Amino acid sequence: MIKIGIVDDHAIVRSGLKAFFSTFVDFRVVGEVGTGREAIDMVRTTDMDVLVMDLSMPGQSGIDALAMVRAKAPNLSVLILSGYPEEHYAVNLIRQGASGYLNKECAPEEIADAIRTVALGRRYISASVAELLAGQLDRKASEPPHKHLSEREFQVFLKLAKGESVGSIGEALSLSVKTISTYRSRLMEKMSLSTNSDLTYYAIKTQLID
Structure with missing residues (x-):
């Protein structure tokens, strides 16, 4: 059973x-x-x-x-x-x-x-x-930017894209605000984006969020 x-x-x-x-x-x-x-x-x-x-x-x-x-x-x-x-x-x-x-x-x-x-x-x-x-295996170079994020970066990215604050994300993931800010900076760099609004637009455009 x-x-x-x-x-x-x-x-x-x-x-x-x-x-x-x-x-x-x-x-x-x-x-x-x-x-x-x-x-x-x-x-x-x-x-x-x-x-x-x-x-x-x-x-x-x-x-x-x-x-x-x-x-x-x-x-x-x-x-x-x-x-x-x-x-x-x-x-x-x-x-x-x-x-x-x-x-x-x-x-x-x-x-x-x-x-x-x-x-x-x-x-x-x-x-x-x-x-x-x-x-x-043979498409790494042409993958969309979010595919190059680590698991934790992807998690933080989705929360930022939904409008959550760095503080609330840190609380939800049991991480410090400083650590979340570091993840934010890193994922912004990897995705060549500048603001949280850019993240939200990207996530909606790629159907990662509703």
């Missing part, structure tokens, strides 16, 4: 996933929550094998929650199920410890296959993500 936790801020999505998972004799949903912060609490208190998590949520995003879940439960498999296209997030999140990444447009059967794969402690790499990984 594979014990599954669901994290999505839309109740109708959670309900649909639960109904779908109930059609499989080897799946059992053991918890569901609507925010990243609740996901971390659920991981602390609930025994599960796979966490199926959205990225876009109020408050703490799935990206932030992933880092904390990895710290709290390093052996838990985390499958990202997001509305964002694979090319924008999949490779970065798999590098950050996600067990797999699926777009919500995928076939339902692929979600079931992915859950069974990651429950075994393996990574689930869809055909489209495999193409992205293969393409990176």
Whole structure:
């Protein structure tokens, strides 16, 4: 029996996933929550094998929650199920410890296959993500600027692009204001941008944020 936790801020999505998972004799949903912060609490208190998590949520995003879940439960498999296209997030999140990444447009059967794969402690790499990984081998020079950021720089970049202050980012990531400012300077240089408004425009233009 594979014990599954669901994290999505839309109740109708959670309900649909639960109904779908109930059609499989080897799946059992053991918890569901609507925010990243609740996901971390659920991981602390609930025994599960796979966490199926959205990225876009109020408050703490799935990206932030992933880092904390990895710290709290390093052996838990985390499958990202997001509305964002694979090319924008999949490779970065798999590098950050996600067990797999699926777009919500995928076939339902692929979600079931992915859950069974990651429950075994393996990574689930869809055909489209495999193409992205293969393409990176010979496309480094032509990649968009955000692809050259480190995991932490990318995390800080997204928060700045959403209008969060250096102080609030430091608090959320348990880092000093000075450290966040250093990350900000570094990522600005790498991306050849000058202001937070530039970051926001870039993130919206490249569909990294809504």
